[in-house]
Amino acid sequence: MSVLPDFESAEFAPALKAIRKQLQLSRTALAAQVGLSTAAIQRYEAQDGSNIKPSRDAYERLCKVLADLLQHSPAPVAVTPPAASPVTPVALPPVVRSEPLLAPGILLADATLEQLIARAKSMGAKKVTIEF
Structure with missing residues (x-):
């Protein structure tokens, strides 16, 4: 079982923040252990x-690092996600992609x-600015 709700879940952001705070980790410390930027952790928690x-x-890296930290923390940490109001699930249509965003085996540096713009937009970017 994962220590975090699915990343598509509305409970993901508050649960990530709650676990990080219970482990007394800064965003920077968690980001360093997971191999992400501090800004990424901040935006995941927003x-x-x-x-x-x-x-x-x-x-998956977040879940693995947090599970390891929870297992090795000096005192057991109770993970209690914040209470949420009841939400009626809504069935969303499946996402259909006509072509892959980045072909398998293509590194971002080679894209x-x-x-790159398509990848950024697929990850939720509303605007992409390119500066030279």
């Missing part, structure tokens, strides 16, 4: 319009500008 969802890989 409960306003600025939040983003982690990739599947980042989510074209169009592929």
Whole structure:
């Protein structure tokens, strides 16, 4: 069982923040252990319009690091997500992609500008600014 709710869940952001605070970790400390930026952790925890969802890989790394930290913490940490009002689940249509965002085996460093923009937008970017 994962220590965090699914990253698509509305409970993900508050649960991540609650576990991080219970472990007495700063965003920077957690980011360093997971291999992410501090800004990424901040935006994963945000409960306003600025939040983003982690990739599947980042989510799995977060879960692994937090599980290890919880297992090795000096005192057992009770993970209690904040109480949420009842929500009626809504069935969403499946996401259909006509082509992969980045072909398997293509590193981000080797991707074209169009592929990078498509990837950013698929991850929730509303605007992409390119500066030279």
